[in-house]
Amino acid sequence: MSFKPANNIQDLQYFGEFGGVNPSISDSSTYTFLSAKTMFDTFEGNADGCYLYSRHSSPSNLYLGEALAAMEGTETANVTASGMGAITPVLLQLCQSGDHIVSSRTIYGGTYAFLKNFIPRMNIKTSFVDITNPKAVEAAINKNTKVIYCESVSNPLLEVADIPALAKIAKKHNLKLIIDNTFSPLSISPAILGADVVIHSLTKFINGSSDTVGGVVCGTQEFINDLRNVNNGACMLLGATMDSLRAASVLKNLRTLHIRMKQHSKNALFLAEKFEADGLKTVYPGLKSHPSHELFKSMMHPDYGFGGMLTIDVGSLDKANELMELMQNNNLGYLAVSLGFYKTLFSAPGTSTSSEIPEDEQKEMGLSDGLIRFSIGLDDDIERTYKMMRQCMEQLNILTA
Numbered sequence: 001m002s003f004k005p006a007n008n009i010q011d012l013q014y015f016g017e018f019g020g021v022n023p024s025i026s027d028s029s030t031y032t033f034l035s036a037k038t039m040f041d042t043f044e045g046n047a048d049g050c051y052l053y054s055r056h057s058s059p060s061n062l063y064l065g066e067a068l069a070a071m072e073g074t075e076t077a078n079v080t081a082s083g084m085g086a087i088t089p090v091l092l093q094l095c096q097s098g099d100h101i102v103s104s105r106t107i108y109g110g111t112y113a114f115l116k117n118f119i120p121r122m123n124i125k126t127s128f129v130d131i132t133n134p135k136a137v138e139a140a141i142n143k144n145t146k147v148i149y150c151e152s153v154s155n156p157l158l159e160v161a162d163i164p165a166l167a168k169i170a171k172k173h174n175l176k177l178i179i180d181n182t183f184s185p186l187s188i189s190p191a192i193l194g195a196d197v198v199i200h201s202l203t204k205f206i207n208g209s210s211d212t213v214g215g216v217v218c219g220t221q222e223f224i225n226d227l228r229n230v231n232n233g234a235c236m237l238l239g240a241t242m243d244s245l246r247a248a249s250v251l252k253n254l255r256t257l258h259i260r261m262k263q264h265s266k267n268a269l270f271l272a273e274k275f276e277a278d279g280l281k282t283v284y285p286g287l288k289s290h291p292s293h294e295l296f297k298s299m300m301h302p303d304y305g306f307g308g309m310l311t312i313d314v315g316s317l318d319k320a321n322e323l324m325e326l327m328q329n330n331n332l333g334y335l336a337v338s339l340g341f342y343k344t345l346f347s348a349p350g351t352s353t354s355s356e357i358p359e360d361e362q363k364e365m366g367l368s369d370g371l372i373r374f375s376i377g378l379d380d381d382i383e384r385t386y387k388m389m390r391q392c393m394e395q396l397n398i399l400t401a
């Protein structure tokens with residue numbers, strides 16, 4: 001594939017106001033106009049390059065948006081206060097009362113709760129389907145469907161969406177394909193594969209330091225303009241705007257994303273192979289045993305690997321909790337939700353990030369009690385980490401020595 005997401009970020013050239021190598025931070029909520037006419041034109045959306053009010057846009061947010069659009073290969077992007085602050089306005093912009101969404105059933109718990117419990121209040125219904133089965137996706141489409149929604153690599157089961165196949169279905173039925181690419185930045189470029197809108201929670205790998213929440217919507221200029229429209233734009237009117245100071249700090253972290261992703265992926269693959277060889281039920285898209293291993297390979301930029309997320313199943317919630325506590329006590333990582341940190345993070349999704357999903361549905365989608373989700377860190381010596389993790393597992397009789 002000739003599209004190079006990390007080069008596209010690197011090739012952007014920004015100068016600060018005084019020739020600084022970082023763009024200046026715009027520490028203002030509002031902007032002066034030299035003439036009253038320009039202010040009117042800006043409200044009408046006809047004064048390119050003029051800033052109005054920072055809930056609409058700000059120079060710092062536009063810099064970060066431009067870099068993320070370059071990474072995803074979309075015309076432009078809009079950054080938001082959180083990942084949910086990107087997902088919810090996109091769905092509300094595209095769907096009205098009476099409309100219908102086809103969504104993967106394995107998605108981030110907050111997105112699931114929004115689709116299942118919140119958006120029905122606006123008379124918008126969702127069918128949850130097995131996203132790895134394009135036939136099931138197509139069968140769920142009805143005359144009111146507006147959107148197909150999924151994650152390129154799903155939370156927490158690491159199912160992989162066949163983005164080109166879904167894009168074909170979306171085109172055929174005149175729907176928008178929205179992909180949450182939070183788990184696979186740089187590795188997968190959904191827009192290049194046919195997605196209409198690409199969303200990230202910047203909170204995770206992209207920012208990478210677990211010090212803020214943030215989000216982005218990448219798409220066409222027309223769609224991003226719609227989201228920012230002062231009269232009916234969901235981003236503008238719902239108000240989940242990122243702060244300029246934070247946009248500047250996320251942009252600085254974005255520049256090392258390619259180096260971090262390579263290390264996350266390298267470490268995760270190493271551990272996944274070891275865990276599997278040890279007889280643990282291990283799910284990682286980089287393993288040949290993963291049902292969508294070949295599909296992932298066909299969509300990926302190989303330099304960045306299969307990502308930093310893996311799961312193991314240790315049989316029961318009690319065992320999972322014991323293991324996570326022991327690993328934390330041995331400083332192998334933190335028992336915490338979220339992902340993309342320099343330290344390994346682990347949690348039991350059934351009782352944490354996916355607890356919004358009712359128990360019987362968890363069972364049906366294969367989310368078992370003993371599942372531990374790992375976000376593998378940037379450890380320099382992953383072999384040492386593995387040996388220490390193995391000792392913890394032996395101590396708890398999860399692995400027999």
Ligand SMILES: *Cc1c(COP(=O)(O)O)cnc(C)c1O
Nearest residue numbers: 082083084108182201203213214
């Ligand atoms: C964390 C996460 C979100 C939500 O992002 P926030 O920044 O927490 O609002 C959405 N999708 C995925 C896949 C996530 O992991």
